[in-house]
Amino acid sequence: MKRYEFNEITIMQYIFLISGAQIGIGILSLPAQLADIANTDGWIAIIIGWLISIIASTIIIKTMAKHPQDTIFDLSRRYFGRIFGTLIHLAFVAYALLASMTVVFTAIHITQVWILPNTPNYLIMILFMLPGFLITRNGVRVLARYAEFVFYLTLWMPILIAIPLQKGTILYMLPILKEGWAPIFQAVKTTVLSFLGFELAFVFYPFLKEKKHAIKAMVIANSISAFTFLLITVTCFIFFSPDETPSLIWPTLSLLKTIEFSFIERFEVIFLSFYLFVMSTTGIPYIFTTVFGVSQLFGKKDHTIVLIIAVCAFILTSFLYTPSFSHIQTMGSWWERYGLWGAYIFPIFLFIYVSMAQWFQGGKKK
């Protein structure tokens, strides 16, 4: 039974959907966090985090491949029965909601700090919800096309970020392993979380057309993200030095401040406005997952009504509540704590459970 046939996405779209979800807001502050914990060796943590996330995503794909037409919502119902299945379903929806809230509020906060200091946050929220609504409404296929298009559209951005590399001092990267492996492993916890986004494979895998390449696709998606993280972190280290980087809240943006042309100044304003594209490919898949999950809970095929309610709720929230920077950081750390369980530990548990269940059922048949 092919439930999601109409909404099939290609392997390329799948890759860009996942890597688009991974590269978003985390990257803006990642170099600072890494330099804080591991100093010069922060970049090694990214490579380790990359390997771990590949393993985790492989486990997810292996689990999902047992029932190629099921999303996590169908799967939880299938294996955990009505009550526990619904609980897991709800937990995943709550996770996606938390993630989308964090992304949207961080995007608003950054926009307010850097570009529009005098605009009230509910106006920006309304503005952000317009494309969010338009793209989410049309389902996975349009979502995937959007991610793909944005990928091509933003290809110039990493090149630009690499410009300060010329002015940097490569000696800042030394010494390697100056305090041994301990701080690196501490930093891995941070890097692992910046790879969050691959767990959306739980939802998007059934829509993939060529499922046999799914693992390869996950590896490529993770690699694209890892490459971007590495590029930016190394650039920050070389340019600012690992000692100075932690003093900046958003080192990636500070990096851009130094780029100057004879005809445009304050280039980071333009860059950051364009960066909204990158943030949108992080936020919109999570919004979609939330809305899709809720409408699945009620057994509805069309998610437009839930989407309208969600968009209204988002706007209403922004009317009543203006998060400060520390609130946003708290929200982010909740997401990360939750994500550690949802994206790394839960898949392993699920994989073992599903394999065992199948093994037992297979045993019964014999």
Next chain:
Amino acid sequence: MNGTQQLLAHSLDANEQTLRDYFTKTPDLVYCHLLIGEPKKRALLVYLNTLVDKNSINNNVISPLLFETRQINTIADIQLPIGAKSYATIWEHVIQRVFQGETALFLDGDDHVLLLDTQGWPQRAIAEPQIESSLKGSHQGFIETYEKNIALIRRYLPHQQLKVETTTVGRRGHTSVALLYLEDVTHPEVLQELKDRIEQVDVDTIVNTGELMQHIEDNPFSPFPQFLLTERPDAAVSNLLQGRIVIVVDHSPSVMIGPMTFITFFQTVDDYSTRWMIASFLRLLRLLAFFMAIFLPSAYIAALSFHYEIIPLNLLLTIGESRERVPLPPLLEAVLMELAIEMLREAGLRLPAPIGQTVGIVGGVVIGQAAVQAGIVSNIMVVIVSLTAIASFIIPNPDMSESIRLLRFPMMIAASLFGLVGMVIGFMLIIGHLISLESLGTPEGSPFAPARLRDWKDTILRFPLWMMRTRPLSARPTQLTRQKKFRK
């Protein structure tokens, strides 16, 4: 007469009476009584004087009938030097054909009527296309007669796989609509979808192709065109070969082509007859023009009202100097000038040529130095408005150019409310809309989203012709190979 499904009578007088009852107040309907054959037999020739070729009737119908010496018993005995003829027994057919300029020949004692193709009506000679002029392509443009238009296309493709299917649209107009396609290339599902949509159209008549286009397009709430209208046969043929379907509508000089993709509206047939580097450059230029036409005025507004810090100091001083005397905020200034130039364009379009020049001169003064000296707008604004206008003229397709001109205004408002962020969100909305837009069920955003790398050879750049070996996937062709690799 009640019910045109009625059959004809055997008696000539009865038939004539029926005709006279039906065609009241039709002074151009000619009843020509004749006695033909040996022995003489009564016959009646009926035609609409205004829609026939009189020479043809006199020489090829009346003259041979008058000199007929054989015995005529039934209508089938009549031999006339006219190729296209048919018989009818139902009034509805007779009346419809007469209205299309055919001649009906009634014979006493026969309930069949002979319909002769004697059409001839005022029509324009084939001339150079007015809207889409070409440098290197053919200089023949479509005209208002659809047979001639089909002929123009067939001249390029004398091949049995070029199929023509005709149907009529409209209860009153019975407008003939012909679908042309290459049977071994066009996807049957796309074709069926198009046929179904045309069949559902239930209107009085189709006056112009643009009306039919609006009745059958996928998303009527989109600012972007989903079908291509062209008045150039070579453009139609080029699209046929890419697996698309050409829709020729009678009495309209433009044909409709679908399914299209967004990027095809920025291409012309001339691109293919120009050397590839130059053609690619022109395409890049058009893409740049697209962004300029949409974003340039809004970028000005955003920079002046929100982000003056991105403008380098020297430039900022110049702008400040030129805006010193201007009382209007940037948005109002820009909207005012943009509206002025839109009005100028529209005025120039509708006015006859001799007066049209006046508009140019007057407009040049208004949107120029005088406005600046009067202190209404700034110098920079004049430059921006002119650049925007030129950019929108570069877009080869008039429908797309109009969409872009329209989109500029919401973009300016967004820029004045939210600065660059507003512009980016506007751009996001355009992209979000474009990637969900479909033309005849095929994605309009192709080959970018969904990405079809193989199609990229004929989009932003135009690769050398010998490398374009496949047809674009966006039209879902059933036969992909266009040419073999014959050049090393």
